[in-house]
Amino acid sequence: MKEIKVQGFDEFMSAVVSPDIKDKIIICLFTGDKDENGKSWCPDCVTSEPIVRKSLELIKDDDSFVFVYCSVGGRAFWKDKSNPFRTNDKLKLNGVPTLMKWGFPNEKLVEDQISADVIPILFE
Amino acid sequence: MPPTENVRSLVEQNIKDNPVMVFSKTTCGFCSKVKSLFDELKVTYKALEINQLENSAEVQSVLLEVSGQQTVPNVYIKGRHLGGCDATFKAHSEGLLLKMIEAPSSTHEYEYDLIVIGGGSGGLAASKRASELGKKVAVCDFVQPTPKGVSWGLGGTCVNVGCIPKKLMHQASMLGKSIEDAKSFGWQLTSEPVKNKWEGMVEAVQNYIGSLNWGYRVQLREKKVNYVNAYAKFEDQHTITTVNRRGKETKMTADKFIVAVGERPRYPDIPGAKEHCITSDDLFSLPYCPGKTLVIGASYVALECAGFLKGIGLDVTVMVRSIFLRGFDQQMADKAAGYMEKEGVQFLRRCVPVKIEQVEAGEPGLLRVTGKMTENGEEVTGDYNTVILAIGRDSVTKTIGLDKINVQVSKNGKVPVNDYDQTNVENIFCIGDNGEGKPELTPVAIHAGRLLSERLYGGSTLKCDYEGVPTTVFTPLEYSCCGLSEEAAIAKYGEDNLEVYHTNVWPLEWSVPGHDNNTCYVKAITNKLDSERVIGLHYLGPNAGEVMQGFAAAMKCGITKAQLDQTIGIHPTTAELFTTLNVTKRSGAAIDQSGC
Numbered sequence: 001m002k003e004i005k006v007q008g009f010d011e012f013m014s015a016v017v018s019p020d021i022k023d024k025i026i027i028c029l030f031t032g033d034k035d036e037n038g039k040s041w042c043p044d045c046v047t048s049e050p051i052v053r054k055s056l057e058l059i060k061d062d063d064s065f066v067f068v069y070c071s072v073g074g075r076a077f078w079k080d081k082s083n084p085f086r087t088n089d090k091l092k093l094n095g096v097p098t099l100m101k102w103g104f105p106n107e108k109l110v111e112d113q114i115s116a117d118v119i120p121i122l123f124e
Numbered sequence: 125m126p127p128t129e130n131v132r133s134l135v136e137q138n139i140k141d142n143p144v145m146v147f148s149k150t151t152c153g154f155c156s157k158v159k160s161l162f163d164e165l166k167v168t169y170k171a172l173e174i175n176q177l178e179n180s181a182e183v184q185s186v187l188l189e190v191s192g193q194q195t196v197p198n199v200y201i202k203g204r205h206l207g208g209c210d211a212t213f214k215a216h217s218e219g220l221l222l223k224m225i226e227a228p229s230s231t232h233e234y235e236y237d238l239i240v241i242g243g244g245s246g247g248l249a250a251s252k253r254a255s256e257l258g259k260k261v262a263v264c265d266f267v268q269p270t271p272k273g274v275s276w277g278l279g280g281t282c283v284n285v286g287c288i289p290k291k292l293m294h295q296a297s298m299l300g301k302s303i304e305d306a307k308s309f310g311w312q313l314t315s316e317p318v319k320n321k322w323e324g325m326v327e328a329v330q331n332y333i334g335s336l337n338w339g340y341r342v343q344l345r346e347k348k349v350n351y352v353n354a355y356a357k358f359e360d361q362h363t364i365t366t367v368n369r370r371g372k373e374t375k376m377t378a379d380k381f382i383v384a385v386g387e388r389p390r391y392p393d394i395p396g397a398k399e400h401c402i403t404s405d406d407l408f409s410l411p412y413c414p415g416k417t418l419v420i421g422a423s424y425v426a427l428e429c430a431g432f433l434k435g436i437g438l439d440v441t442v443m444v445r446s447i448f449l450r451g452f453d454q455q456m457a458d459k460a461a462g463y464m465e466k467e468g469v470q471f472l473r474r475c476v477p478v479k480i481e482q483v484e485a486g487e488p489g490l491l492r493v494t495g496k497m498t499e500n501g502e503e504v505t506g507d508y509n510t511v512i513l514a515i516g517r518d519s520v521t522k523t524i525g526l527d528k529i530n531v532q533v534s535k536n537g538k539v540p541v542n543d544y545d546q547t548n549v550e551n552i553f554c555i556g557d558n559g560e561g562k563p564e565l566t567p568v569a570i571h572a573g574r575l576l577s578e579r580l581y582g583g584s585t586l587k588c589d590y591e592g593v594p595t596t597v598f599t600p601l602e603y604s605c606c607g608l609s610e611e612a613a614i615a616k617y618g619e620d621n622l623e624v625y626h627t628n629v630w631p632l633e634w635s636v637p638g639h640d641n642n643t644c645y646v647k648a649i650t651n652k653l654d655s656e657r658v659i660g661l662h663y664l665g666p667n668a669g670e671v672m673q674g675f676a677a678a679m680k681c682g683i684t685k686a687q688l689d690q691t692i693g694i695h696p697t698t699a700e701l702f703t704t705l706n707v708t709k710r711s712g713a714a715i716d717q718s719g720c
Contacts, residue, residue, distance in 0.1 A: 051192055106335040109342065116192025118345040 001056065001065040007033070009084040012070045016102050024066040026102035027056075027122055030085065030093055032078060033071045041075045048097040048114045055119035065123070072096055131182045135190060139200045144169035144225060147187055147198040151175055154209035155197040161216060167225055201225060202258055204348070215256075223582045224258040234362055234377040236260050238580070241356045241364070241524060242384035244280020246556030246569030248340060250382050253577035255347045262376065263349055264356035264366055268388075268520075270405045271398045277337030278344075278351065281386050281557075282566040284333055289408035290428055292329045294598040296320060297435020301600075308637040320436040322413035330409055352376070358525035361551060380580065383531075383539060383547070383554040384569065385524060387517035392420075396480030400491050401511040404429060412487040414438065415509030420477050422448045424597045426514035427461065431600040434469045441470040441506065443477060443495060449597065453609035456662050459645055463601040463664075466643075472506075474498045480511055519558045526552075534560055543587050545576050553580075563593045594676035601643065602668035606676040608660040613649045617659075623650045625685070625705035630717040631666055632696040641717045646701050647709075648688065656685035661702070671699040 002021070006012045016026055029052055032042030040046050059065045072078055072085050078096060085093045092105050099109040101122050109118060139145050144162060148155035148171045155171075162169045174180045174196065188194040191205040199206040201224045206212060215221040230237055240251040243265025255261045267284075269275040276284035303318050344351045354366035354374065364381075366374050389403035402410070404425050415438065419430040422444040434440040442464075449457035465471055475495040484490040488509035495504045519537030526533050532540055532548045538560035545553050555576055556562075556569035571588055578584035594606035613622055625648045630641035649660035658679055663671050678688075685705075693700025707713045 047195075050188060050194060054188060054192070104338075106331060107338045113342050113346065115346070116189075117348060118342055121341060121345050 001059050001062055001067055003067045003069060005069045005071075007071045008073055009088075012068065012085075015068055021066045025064055025123075026066050026068055027059075028068045028070055028098075028100055028102055030070050030072050030096050030098045030100075032096050033074050042078075042096050044111065045097045048099075051114055051116060052097075052099060052119065055116055058120060059123050068102070128182065131179055132186050135183060135186045138170065138172055139190075139203055142170035142200075143202050145200040146171040147183070147196055147200075148173050149175040149180075149196050152196055158197045158199060158209050158212050161212065165216075165222060167222075204258060220256055220582075224256075226583070227258055227581055230259075230379065232379040234379045236262050236350075236376065236378040238262075238380050238382065238577075239264065239356070239364060239376060239378040240382045240384060242280065242382075242386055242556070243278045243340070243351070244384060244386045244556060244569065245282050245566040246386075246573040247280070247382065247384035248278075248344070248573075249570040250384065250555060250573030250577045251349045252343065252347045253574045254581055255349045257577060257581040259581050261349045262352055262378070263344065264352045264354055264364070264376075266353060266355040266366075266368075268355070270403065271391075272402060272406050274406045274409060276409075277334070278340045278353075279333075279337055283336050283340075285405045285408055287566055288333060288336065289329050290404075290432075291598055292332065293325065293408065293432045294428065294435075296325050297432040297600070300435055300437070305633075305637040322436070323411070325436070326409060326411070356524060358529045358531075361529045361549060364525075380551045380553065382573070382576065383521065383524070383526070383552065383558055384556045384573065385520050385558060387519050387537075387557045387564070389425075389513060390516045390518050391513060392477060392515060394477055394479055396482070396491075397477075397513065400480045400482050401513045403513050407512060410510075414512075415488045416507075417441070417510045417512060418443060418493055418506065418508040419512045419514055421514035421516070422446075422450070422461075423514050423516060424449055424452075424599075425517075426512075427464065427599050428597065429512055429514060430469055431464055431598070434464070434467060435600055440468075441472055441508070443472045443475050443493075445476050445498060446474070451609075452597070452603075453605060453647075453660070453662055454611060456603050456605065456609075456645075456647070456664055459643075459664050460597060460599045460601055460603045463643060464599060466640075467600055472504070475504065478503070483507060517557075517564075521558055544579065545572060545588065562590055563595070565593060565595055568593055592676065592679050594672045596669035596672060598669075601664055602666065603662070603664045604668035604672035605660070605662045606672055606679050607658070608649060609662075610647070610649055610660065613651075613660050617651055617653065621651065621653050623652055623656060623685070624648070624709040625650070625707065626709055627701055627705060627707055627715045628717045629665055629698050629701050631698045633666065644698060646698075646705070648685065648702065648705055650685045658683050658685060658688060663699075663702075665698045667698075675699075675702065 004015050006015045031045040032040040034040045056067055077083055085091055090105055095110055099114050101107055144167055146158060146169055150173045159171055174183045184194055187198050191198055195208055197208055199212050237259035238254045238261045240247040240263045243263045247263055251261045251263045265278055267275040352366055354368040356364045356366045358364055363375060363377050389405055391397045417433050417438055418441045419426045420443045430440050430442045448461045475497055478494045478496050481492045482489060483492050491508055491511050493506050493508060493511055521533055521537045521539055529549055531552050539547055539554040539558050540560045541547055541554050545555050547554050553576055555572040557564040575586055575588045592607055596602055596604040627646060628642040629644040629646055631644055644665035647662040648658055650656040651659050661675050691703045693703040707715050
């Protein structure tokens with residue numbers, strides 16, 4: 001499983017359509033930006049990331065998966081309800097952190113759903 | 125540094141050895157809260173204060189691995205991860221915590237405590253509750269495709285091919301009516317005719333259903349219920365074989381089983397039915413507009429489908445053998461159908477289908493339907509783009525091996541059960557549409573499923589009360605009811621012992637657009653032998669479901685006519701008419717409405 005880190009909407013959109021990953025199953029984590037100390041403004045994102053990383057170990061040797069780690073931006077940008085992560089039809093995010101499979105905007109995991117028990121549902 | 129095996133076994137051994145295990149820190153306020161709760165409840169628990177250990181960081185990383193939770197408190201009940209402080213208090217407030225702790229441990233050797241066959245409303249409710257109560261549970265759900273090849277995701281009929289898409293498409297058709305009415309209220313619409321695009325409606329509805337399917341899968345995961353997308357058949361009283369889409373067979377064993385496989389549309393035994401017709405199983409995801417449509421049947425499914433198809437602008441005919449809405453109050457049924465006729469739905473009464481032939485293939489194609497008038501045997505033919513069969517539904521209980529384990533199944537597929545939803549075989553239970561004599565309604569199945577699991581695993585003795593269940597038919601003019609139909613009330617108490625109050629209603633919303641003032645109607649049936657207790661309530665008008673729900677609660681409390689009269693109405697509503705009913709049917713007095 002390859003990991004791609006992107007920052008912001010435009011980088012995200014170009015990453016997921018890039019030809020070298022277009023046949024892959026793309027698992028995306030949307031998370032609040034981190035400051036210079038590596039802390040995100042979003043406390044739930046801080047809690048979720050190690051849980052997600054732990055679950056990703058299940059597919060670490062599987063090349064059919066790509067993991068896209070997307071920092072959505074700062075708090076003010078994210079809270080703006082008209083930001084493209086929230087409005088784009090292929091994403092329609094309601095919150096961060098969100099874990100989803102690219103191409104399945106109805107199939108998101110948020111809040112407590114981002115747990116070791118539930119995450120593997122995205123790998124099925 | 126990766127945690128050593130010693131740390132891992134310390135954590136796992138503690139989880140295994142202690143029925144109530146709290147991984148805690150002496151410095152943590154939430155941990156104190158949880159421990160105080162257990163003290164208060166006089167529950168014996170083991171707390172491992174990990175901040176007093178040398179390797180507390182390692183312990184926490186093992187906890188993250190085994191539970192997906194790094195923080196403390198981290199609570200385990202009987203080897204199952206419950207969560208932190210919030211989860212513990214939530215379980216307590218829902219009355220689950222003590223039940224989980226006190227429930228007797230399993231004494232059997234089967235793989236599961238409970239396997240539920242059928243992932244619909246009833247099955248999902250029962251399985252989630254059983255798992256919350258600490259049991260090991262699996263749900264087998266598999267949708268056999270329709271003759272047209274349509275299938276769907278987890279959630280059963282209601283979510284995929286029933287209540288949910290039906291009500292959304294009903295809403296689509298009601299919006300069309302609102303757009304028309306809007307002109308009377310001063311809205312200036314552009315001159316071109318406003319039209320519904322079938323594909324757009326279907327896509328929006330299916331998208332929503334997709335999110336519900338996903339939600340159910342996630343919920344099962346969260347509740348640790350194993351979802352098996354495979355067709356289950358009994359081998360013996362404790363064993364099933366499941367076959368998945370790829371034909372792979374797996375054996376599963378359980379102590380107890382719940383059968384909740386639901387129903388599927390019935391096909392008449394006439395030429396062309398399966399080849400050319402569709403049913404409600406196909407309609408809500410139909411990729412093309414059905415065009416001129418014949419609906420065969422007069423069930424609520426038939427009338428609702430006909431109603432919304434007409435409402436979005438299609439030419440619709442309904443072929444009716446005898447009566448509308450069998451089992452419902454016939455005066456109300458006739459009024460609901462009468463309104464449809466006034467709105468342009470054509471009815472072919474006293475007619476049964478004989479054969480369906482394809483004139484032209486296509487999407488939609490053209491079908492020729494031959495019918496026979498039941499009174500004189502005369503043949504009638506008509507051409508339609510789409511024919512929808514809605515003549516009834518059958519329990520799909522005959523292909524899951526119930527005969528092999530001697531579970532009694534009636535000829536129509538229904539399963540006789542006792543008051544505890546138990547079949548004649550003691551470890552096999554049945555809920556939802558499959559239970560003989562039970563109302564076929566989603567909320568009934570959900571309620572019955574939850575209560576069944578609470579009786580089986582939560583020490584409860586509460587049975588499901590199947591009386592006084594309210595329901596609504598989402599015809600263009602909606603009809604809701606609770607309690608007895610007039611026919612059933614007469615049969616039960618005798619006409620002389622009843623008083624029936626009624627009135628026509630003119631909803632205020634109908635006044636400005638100039639809709640008829642004597643179309644909507646309400647009726648209350650009371651029992652004169654019992655303080656005029658309300659035993660049947662019927663409402664034909666806008667928002668019927670929203671109106672009846674509250675009255676259903678009042679009827680559960682045994683509301684009498686006098687109490688109904690003492691209730692203050694909300695003005696201006698249509699529901700308020702229930703509080704001012706003063707004309708009895710017996711009196712024959714006028715109930716016409718002329719204005720406020």
